[in-house]
Amino acid sequence: MTQNAPFFTPDRSQYPAKKADGTLDIDIASGKYLKLWQGPNHPGITGNMSVELTVCGDEVVEGKTHVGYLHRGFEKLMERRTFIQCFPIVCRICVPEPDFNEYCYAAAVEELAGIKSPERADWIRALILEMGRINSYMMYLGGQAGALGLGVIGQWTTYARDLMLDRFEELTGARIYHMFIMPGGVRDGLPEGFDKRMEETLREVESTLKDVYDVMFCNAVFKKRTVGVGYIDPALVDSYGITGPNARAAGVAKDVRKDQPYLIYSQLDFEPVLGQDSDIFTRADVRRRDVLVSVDLVRQILAKMPRTGPLMATVPNVLHWKIPRGETYIRGECSRGEYGYYLVTDGSGYPRRVNVRGPSYTHAVSLLERMIVNLNISDVASLMVSLHTYPPEIER
Amino acid sequence: MRELHTKLKSLFPVGDLTEQRSNLGFVTVPQEHLRAVLVHLRDREGFTHLVLLTAVDWLEAGQFQLTYLLSNRTAGKDLGVRVMLARDGATMQSIHDVWPTAATYQRELREMFGIDFPGSPRLHEEFILEGWNDIPPYRRDFDTLKYAQENYSERPGRVTHDPAAHMKQKLNSGGN
């Protein structure tokens, strides 16, 4: 079931036929079809990407994802920066949740250089990653509601997110691009009184989520627009490389934090959040519940983390740091799925190749292009947001 | 990992295993056997998830390395399958029918490295770049700084001094 409106039966007589190679035979001059561009002028919170829709009436017959509006060539730029010089640049790959770049890059460098980051640094890293996850989800919730015209949710979640940014600021020294997790460890420990202020922020997040639940998830209009819409077949999960909440909402318990625990996640007590219905509503709900898990994880981390000890491992002089030839892949579970860095070194002072695997890569291109067909135009924005894609991690 | 490698080795002419971690290994596969190895790994060994597909330019050796990183979630293991391609006129068979997402990766590799994957859908459509007029930018012989300086203007007025040279000139001019 892809549409839940029984009184609407689409007239498919005008639909394009398929050509021999499987592509659609769309003759734009026939007047039957209309090209409609969703983006790149920021369609909702999906960032600067665009979907070139071919519509027939109200229905999408073909959608093509266009990315590259934010392409800066990170992977190329990193090849001409030393290992420490890459550290400030990686976080720019993903604005709403930059810390995974820092963590994955640092961990990849550490692994190839044979360095072990201190335990205390690992806890702080996990803390930062969970804080970032909360932020990313809060932004998503606002965007998902906003895509359906429910603007108030975004007003609330942005406020809660901003409080978390204040925590980020006092911990890392910056609001958005924290540049805190560096190869070898982290820059500094927790500031004084951080736990208390963090607890206040977490309470605010929880109370916001309660309001969001009442107004968004228990909302006849929202349900009507999202339940049963944008269904992802669990069978597609592996073949389309679907990870994170998109997979978990389809009942596949993919969560790197559990599957291959990194940092200190094996010492934390949590269960991946699962859903069954695999529609927009379920995906939103999985993310909402995932925030609660993260809130709990932040509390656990603060309760269990060591407060003393080194924060940086001994690293070679960063000005001429050379790493022997090798390759590795480091992954983490970000708010959108599996985030990973593939790093190849060649014994010089510069990375040979860095490849960033953002979860949006598969979600926003091959998956979206498949799912968008037969969708009503009005649901396109909602679907795009529900896949929770950030274009900079696609094009880097 | 070793077990899997022994098994693979009995079936295909694969190279040695590089064991990066207990749950991550890399193995080189001849170009023509790649497809069979991938399908075997996917269908028989549980490596159902194509994590990424990317290339490394070994300019000095005249080769491209293609890395197909596969993941077996239930076993918690990852295997990187490497294929070495001649850099000149690099062509590789497409695996978009094994994993549909591979089409996107292949499109990117075609655009950024200039590696051809005949048969891959929409391969020649622009993906990230628009109106690109130079050699594919991720190739090692493409100099991004030079390109940037030639195409974009910098704000003038920047000048710097090398401390050692500056001191030598200031303190030791006159030869004493």
Added chain:
Amino acid sequence: MKDELKIRVVKGPDGVEFEVEPLKDYYCEAAPTVMPAAYIKVVEDLFNWARSESIWILGFGTGCGAIEMRPLMTPRFDAYRFGVQWRPTPRQANLFVISGYLSTKTLKRAIRSYEQMQNPKYVIGLGSCTINGGMYWDSYNTIKRLDDYLPVDLYIAGCMPRPEALLAGFQDMKKLIRAGKAEGANLYAENFEWYKANQKRVIHDWDMPDYNW
């Protein structure tokens, strides 16, 4: 050239066939013109005051900095109380905030959006990237100096600038407008050829009219 930009014959719902030339039919061919100030200074001052108090921003987040605009639109920083608001379409906006780096692909869209905005219009450049390339100074795909391509009235330092810095920027922007010094649009019209030449040097597949109005 993309298919949809080619000249084609279309049959309308009434069965009549007609020719469509997308690059020409949907745009005005006239070049932009300089908008003179009002004859009487008091009137111009009044206009400027009004303009300064209704800054309508085009909600085209072109780069990283866009993420710091969201807090401004929401209660905590609430830019609306300062007469600043965001509009979804260029036709309704008079301030274009270039929020950081511009890849050449986005530059093309940004130019299009800018030209569609109503006069008088203003541009603010956010962060290092718009000033001198920022951390992408050696990237092959981003422009280094925004003022080569669009007339910029104001720059805000930072990477990225915080919402508070943006608010300070808006206040300065207001002062500029009130003082009649925000003449970016006229500058663009006066030096149209120069801007076009710069733009075309970096946008290699120029498949749009020279003036997108």
Added chain:
Amino acid sequence: MSVRDLLSPFAAWKNLFRDPVTIIDPLNDRPGAPRYRGFHQNDMDKCIGCGTCETICQNGAIDMLPVDGIETKQGDSGLRPRIDYGRCCWCALCVDVCMTKSLTMSNAYTWVESDPDAFRFTPGVDKKHWDNAELGYHRPEEHQLMAKVRLPMGEMEPETRIESFAEIVNGYTIEQARLEADRCVSCGLCVATCPAHMSVPDYIAAVRDGDYERGLKLLYETNPFSGICGSVCTHKCETTCAARHDGDPIAIRWLKRHIMDQVTFEQCRDIVGGPRPATGKKVAIIGAGPAGLTAAFDLAKLGHSVTVYEAFDKPGGMTRWGIPEYRLPYARIDQDIDVIRSVGVDIRCNVRIGKDILLDELHNSYDAVLLALGLQLGRATRIPGSEHENVRKAVDLLRQATAFEDFGPPRQAVVIGGGNVAMDIARTIARLQKKEFGRVQVTLTALEDLAHFLADPDEVKEAGEEGVVILDSRGPRQVVIENGQVTGLKTWHVKAIFDEQGRFAPSYDETDEQMHAGSMVIEAIGQMTDVSILGDTLTEKLTWNRGRLQVDAGGRTSEPWLWASGDMVRGPDVVSAVADGHRVAQSIHEMIAETEQPK
């Protein structure tokens, strides 16, 4: 769909009763957090202009520029970082690697301008409203990207080393040298400080890379006495090393030595490349010390025929006759000199000018003559009793010790002086005493207090470890002679060494008199040149300046055929002598080239 789904959204109305969360005055109510990475500050007093911030900046945002009112001086390039906020990304790596912790970040973050060129500024110089901000990112103490501590040099224990004249230090292993070389930030502040301008950062990089051939080549470009300097250089470079501001300076001398340890004589010889095509010009050099031989090396490499006359039976000058073997093994001197010989320098030992050959003869048969006599004579204290035969000069004793002459080491000795020569003789005597009598009884008295000793701190420390009693702030008054035998030295406490004008005029506390027992008193308070070989006529003709020969920048005396160099014009220091040798060689070569031209 339930009724709840229709009613629940109205829960939003409860916000009517909540306090607004809007920040009233966001421009002033929100200072950056205490750690906020805002705009830069730079403490002008601390900054040394090493440029490490520029090196690490991945955005090319930092330029090093000279600033009005900040002079270039030893250890401070006089340059200051100017930051381009059209490039900066506020990552604070520049703060993290700042060698002096002068560069910090304030918590200010608002800067709006119409002029895009205004976003370039030199923090600390261009006045900004955040210059005095207290808060902002300062590198946390434990956040250390650079290793602070120098790798310890392995050396013999005091108990072992006192037994013989074997070399004390072991030299770095390859692993140690790499780690130590890794600490260098390649700023190059040391290059200008080194009298010979050795390309320190480059050869340290060669150590890092394990490319000793390259390192050796760099050493020989500026210093043919790298083997010797690697052991005994006064390493002024280490006093201006950027690393010393927050940790130990790089062990530059030991790294130089490490390169020399890793290469063979054959490699050295091959790198300098053997004799050159002859120009037919002849230069005579008097004195086979570092200055004379460096000049000889340079001139021979230019194809001139060089003859070096040495009064003693072995070349090396004060490096051989003045420095004890435990600091500088003779084999190392021989190797450096053999390399110099390999380019065709002819060294004639046991030829004393004035006795075996006359200076005038040299003048007549050579195109140029260079005096590189060194400081062979010890200065005297001239205190009562110092004319006794058992009051000796340190230089004389050191020379005798080197020649294995038995000068009758005393059972108890007193050394006057606080410089390296005093340490050398005290420790040499200590070794001889240990061998002869089984125990060390050496007292060393110096005018200076311990903090201002002229000797290397390492030397002082090691001498103490070896049993030398070191007394600081003691001025010698009288050598006590009883029954014609020296029995000791009387000293007074020193109140001040210099008078108010800063002239040397020690003042004493006469009530604090001490007697130091000893059958020999050794004066080690300075050296001078034996200029008697010049002869009266020439001495008359030459211009002198306070007892020193007056020379121009190129080392040329007032006589156009005669040059002078090394310790006799520069004071005692190997690397200064090397530098001087280069300069003089250059000057002589220029003269030769000039006279060549008219023909």
